[in-house]
């Protein structure tokens with residue numbers, strides 16, 4: 001494609017994608033260098049759509065984990081690379097950034113942080129206002145279709161947007177999970193890791209959990225035999241199978257392995273969160289202290305009665321069995337059900353509150369001091385377009401804010 005320098009629009013910084021990362025970068029660059037002309041190109045009818053729907057309409061902006069060394073452990077992809085960036089812009093900086101612009105965040109019991117209004121619209125409004133005050137231009141329904149590097153030093157990058165030619169000194173790719181954009185980037189010799197979903201729930205049809213939707217246990221362990229996949233936390237039984245933090249964490253860490261298995265695998269559940277020895281000791285205690293009580297009426301303290309009944313039925317224990325009459329084989333079967341019950345997973349479902357894609361620009365391509373693409377001076381990338389993703393809890397937005405902020409600083413500076 002030929003670009004006539006006289007007829008082509010020229011801008012300083014073009015941001016591809018009006019999402020969390022694109023806005024944060026554009027605002028940062030514009031505030032750092034007010035004379036720069038910055039344009040966000042957004043293919044959709046509206047910007048910040050994911051921020052709007054995020055966290056069930058409340059936007060889980062970040063997580064109250066303020067130590068970068070601890071924070072990185074929430075990122076199945078990006079753990080190593082994000083340490084340096086988090087040293088410079090972490091959740092504490094996010095909280096302060098929004099506070100300086102009039103938005104107060106609050107922390108929930110599990111560490112998730114939301115605007116005090118409980119409305120994602122508050123975050124959207126803040127970002128729109130900050131962008132407008134900083135002089136960032138936003139063009140809607142503007143799809144970037146083509147991107148080409150400068151032909152020589154000191155000439156700009158070339159793009160086409162809805163068929164129109166646009167030139168820019170620097171480009172930030174913040175297009176989220178977009179196969180078309182990844183294809184465009186691989187045309188520039190940038191390695192892309194194949195995308196697979198992360199954060200999904202497990203489809204399980206099993207008599208033990210059938211009809212128990214809404215029932216949860218507070219501390220379960222989930223593992224996938226023959227792998228090192230392991231997660232613990234609350235587990236929720238749904239209409240389709242299993243969900244809740246323990247399952248979602250397992251889906252994030254296992255995103256690639258479980259895709260390889262085409263989401264057909266067996267999962268082992270420890271409903272108690274305790275070791276076999278501890279559960280055996282608990283059973284022994286009941287035999288001695290409550291010998292005449294039925295097993296049915298003395299459930300493991302954190303297992304709801306209906307689930308407990310299903311587990312003892314599966315262990316082949318009659319419902320009127322009292323503890324002193326438990327046979328060795330029955331005890332063993334119950335123990336297995338409690339600490340390593342095997343469930344066949346047959347497919348996955350999207351987690352409606354938050355889902356992300358694992359995969360994207362290979363992290364080897366990125367200089368994480370600036371979120372610059374190593375092989376292309378003047379080209380930057382931040383947000384979900386990178387092969388970075390986290391478990392649920394506000395960590396995915398934090399990666400977008402951190403990458404956006406560091407890229408924004410670099411975009412505003414003189415170096416490429």
Ligand SMILES: Cc1cc2nc3c(=O)[nH]c(=O)nc-3n(C[C@H](O)[C@H](O)[C@H](O)COP(=O)(O)OP(=O)(O)OC[C@H]3O[C@@H](n4cnc5c(N)ncnc54)[C@H](O)[C@@H]3O)c2cc1C
Nearest residue numbers: 017019020021043054055060144176354383384394396397
């Ligand atoms: C339902 C849901 C709820 C979520 N809730 C949370 C939450 O509460 N907390 C959390 O931390 N994470 C949450 N996430 C994840 C979070 O939304 C993403 O990690 C985050 O939005 C990534 O930001 P981004 O800027 O990289 O990409 P995006 O927000 O996806 O923005 C990319 C933008 O680029 C545009 N674009 C794509 N291609 C082009 C093109 N060729 N030209 C121009 N524009 C283009 C897209 O239209 C889009 O607007 C949620 C995700 C979903 C789906």
